[in-house]
Structures are given as C-alpha cells and as structure tokens.
Amino acid sequence: MFENETSFVRWLRGLIRGSGRGLRAGIRDDAALVEARRGHELILTTDMSIENVHFRRQLHPARSVGHRALARSISDVAAMGGQPRYALVSLALSEWATRAWVEELYLGMLSLAKRFGVALVGGDTARTSGPVMIDVMVVGEVPRGRALLRSGARPRDQIFVSGRLGLSALGLRLLMSQPRRKPTLRNEAIRAHLYPEPQCALGRFLSDRRLASALMDLSDGLSTDLARLCEASRVGARLWANLIPGPSPQDAQDSLHLALHGGEDYQLLFTVHPGRVSRIPARFGNVPLHRIGEIQRTKGLRLVETDGSVQSLNPAGWDCFAQ
C-alpha cells in the first residue's frame, strides 16, 4: 500500500495531471476550486459503492468497480439532461485492498472520466475495518431552466426507455454462474454489467430540443424507478409487456422479469408529450429508443400482458432499506 497520505496524493496527482480544465486548486489543497459556467445551473449528486452490496471482489475486477462507481454519478447528471464536469472520490480502504487494486480502481474511473470530460478534482481517503466503500460526488451543469426533472410527466405522455433493460442483471447472473478470473467482455450482458455506459449525450439531446416532459435514469430497476417518477409527477402509468425491450430473446418470461426489476442498466427513462412523439428517433447514435407505455391520471403502475390482460405492477427493484 502507499507509504503515507503524501505519497498517495503524489501518485494520484501524477495520474490525473492535465485533466483539470477550469481547475485552480485541487487535490493538494483543502478543497478544489473550480469555475462555474455563466448562465448555467449546477447539478450535484453523490453515489456510494460498497463491497458486498454494490460489488464483490470475486466477481468485479477493480477497474470495473472504479468504472461503475463513477458511472452511477455521471448517470445522475445525464438523468437531468446535464453535462458532468467535476468529480470527488472518497475511498475507505479495507486491509485486503492492495496498491495494485487501488491503482486499477482509479484507472477504471479515470478512463471513464476522460471520455465524459469529467475532471477528478478531489476527495478523501481513509482506512476501514469493514468493507471497501467508494463514494463519488459529481458536479454537472445545465443551461439555466433546461434541467429535466422527474416531476414533469402528465397524463397521456408516452413513456420511453433507451437501450435494452435487464442486460446488467443478466450479466451479473452469468458472472455468478461462472466465477472465473477473466470475465468474457465479448458477452454483451457481462460488458453491460461491468462497464455500463451513462447516456449523457441522449440526456442533453432531450433537454436541448425540449423533447421530454420528465427524465430519470434507470438505476434500481424499471418497476421501482418508474414508480418514483410517477410519485414525483403525481400520476400513474401503464406499460405494455410486449413493448419492453428485455435482455434474452429465448425466454420471454425471464426476459420480462429482468427488464422490469433488474437494476444498474443506467439507461434513461423519459416521458414525451403526445404531440412530440414523432420527433423521437428510433435510435440515438447506437442506442435504440423504445416507447413502452403511457402516463395515466390513475395512480399506480399497470402492466398490459401479451394476452391483453391487465395486472398491477409492484415495485420490485432495489431498495436499500428493504433488502
């Protein structure tokens, strides 16, 4: 491990040198000092990744742990239509964490940060007798008045999702069934689980063109996240089972279950006024956009099955207090 805090900070500063656009003081000072862009609002978010809760060291390579920890916070900025700018990383390290593991963790974060234009500007480090804990705070920005919230959905708005849902949950299942040392990144589901891609460009597209009435990211599973969007908007929703893009074409029932309740896809969930639906493209870049349902005045979630029957849909995704 690092000899002392000074040697850790020196190593980290060397690693991230040159990534600090708009940065006046960073990792060596008490706090980071950064510019705020004119005419913009700030987006502030933070997400924890805890060993044995959000990752397992037997399943997740350190690089994936770093990638996922930062991706969660970047995705929260995407979920408001914003641009992520700065990140702070708090890291509580267990006895087992070697210097090589910590270095790989940071490489995973920095590689993602670079692609998304995020500067790593500060953080905190400590030792812990418990599991490894990473908390990543991201500051983003959005032109004033353009942020998309969860609360804007109105009855008759159409519900869309990006990408395929449940892919990450399927990837986790595959990893657990074959706990080899080298995960096969050629498998799409495993790649989606280990290295999820936040949808910032799509979020900004929806915000710039004023296409979405409400927006959020899918982190805890569609059934849970849509319920939160509906609660914030004081509405209900109806989904069509056959329109929901699941991860495994072979087993329709299993695929639907994963798509409804599997978390960590970091795709976007958004609602669109009926008059604007024609302006939503079938694909954004290489990500397909799917219309999956409709906002309704009646509270609660309902699922229209393939046979036309309607049943109520209960949130069964991730809830930290219910586990």
Next chain:
Amino acid sequence: MFENETSFVRWLRGLIRGSGRGLRAGIRDDAALVEARRGHELILTTDMSIENVHFRRQLHPARSVGHRALARSISDVAAMGGQPRYALVSLALSEWATRAWVEELYLGMLSLAKRFGVALVGGDTARTSGPVMIDVMVVGEVPRGRALLRSGARPRDQIFVSGRLGLSALGLRLLMSQPRRKPTLRNEAIRAHLYPEPQCALGRFLSDRRLASALMDLSDGLSTDLARLCEASRVGARLWANLIPGPSPQDAQDSLHLALHGGEDYQLLFTVHPGRVSRIPARFGNVPLHRIGEIQRTKGLRLVETDGSVQSLNPAGWDCFAQ
C-alpha cells in the same frame, strides 16, 4: 429503522423543508439542482467519518457524530476563505444503527448547517455489514480570485493560528478516561471535541481584506498540517514553543505535545506578509489569534524551545496510511 427508501426520503424532506434557498430540485430527484452565484468560483470538498476511525459510538453521541461529519467539510471551505452553501450526505448504515440514532445524527448536521447557511440538498443511503460511514460533500463559493490557498506562503511571512490548539485531543482523552453516558459539555475541551466550530467568518475576513498569503484548516494536527502548507509553498518554517497556545496550562510539556500533534481542532492556520502583521487583530470575535512562528526559505520545520535551543519538528499528526 425506516420501512423503505421512500419513507426515509419523506422523513428527511420533512426535516429539511424550507432550508433550500436557491434550490430547484433536491432530495427527491436524481440529483440536486442549484444556482451558482455570479462572479464566484466554486469550492468542492468531501470528508469521510468512519466508525472506530473518526468516531466511537460509546464516546460520541449521534448528534456529535453528525455535527463533526459536517463540520469537517465546512471547515475545508473556511480554509479557502469561502462561504459554504450546499451539502450532500452519503450514509452507509450498520445493523446496529437505529432510527433514533439516524435521526439524532441528522439533527446534529442540520443544526450546524442552519447556523452556517448550508442547505442539505441530497445524498445517498445504503446498508453495510461494516462500520457506519458518513461522507459529507460541501459546495462553497468565493468571489473570483479571492480564494486563499496553501501555496502562497513566502519566506519571512509570519505564521498565525486561531483559538487554542490541542483542545479537541484533550477532550477526547477526557472522554476516554470517563466513558459515562452523558459527556459534560461544560468542559471546554470536551465541547471542543464533540462540537467543533468551523471558522468560516475568520476565513472570509482574511480573504476579503487580503490579509493572508496562505490559509488552511487544522484538521490533522499542527505539525502535520504546517508541513503540508510548507510543501505546497515550497518553504520551511520555524515555530516558537512558548507562543503556541496549548490546551492545559498546568502541564506545559503535555500541553505543547497536544497543541503540536493533536488533530481535529478545525482552527485556522495562516501566514501573513510582515507588512500586514499589524492589521491582524488580537481577537476575531471571541477567537484569539496567535502569532506562533515564521516562514523560512530553508525547508523543514524547526521548533525553538523555551530555553532557546532549536530542534527539528517532525509531522506526528494524523495520516490515514501511516496508522
């Protein structure tokens, strides 16, 4: 404990209602959306508080744990001459943490936040099999170009500290020697340990009047923190033992040791150009300001003892990798 995440978020929103000046979306959305003030730069900082590392539940009441967790980050903003504005709180909860404990923790944070004009705007919550972990991120602001950094100290600048040093370390010692259920807050040292007061007003005073060449807060102990300031400024320093304000007048040697190496005082350490020393008041509000030494060209720290002898001073405060 809370039934689920929704009930926790509802409770928290009720608690902090009305504290969100400048806030457009907060705890219920993916991220917080806040205003950035014109002509200001942003200060970003984060600090972890881990059970059995930064606090012990046998010694620290939950209200103190919350107070201290937020005070650490507010103090980082004070250490740049800034004004704290927003806080995000990540909380990893162990099995033992009851709802009453969590509520007291938040009350400790919110009471301090209110006094310092800080709005609690977001965060994350999770369960952990390990110790309780709290990570508090604070966003502050400072008029453009006015932030005070660690790197501005020059040879012949005079070194000042606010308050009395080592008081918190003495308070911790007293708490450990008498682990009763109710700590006696009438004792100044115990109060300083459990409820430290960040020095934001003093930091802003030094920045507004351009009085300090370098500034930082004393979180890890004078010997460690001054070494960091000197490293950032590429200088050395000489301190006079008899000028250092220690916590216990009875035992001079013990008092000096606590003042040099005891951490968590959250007082300010700053350097002043010789031509401006006369403009530093003896007290700022109810906090005394003490001149304790001088910046020198020669690297390293030296301590002038009461008998005039000079010895080198090694950093012996807190270092997370060295524990």
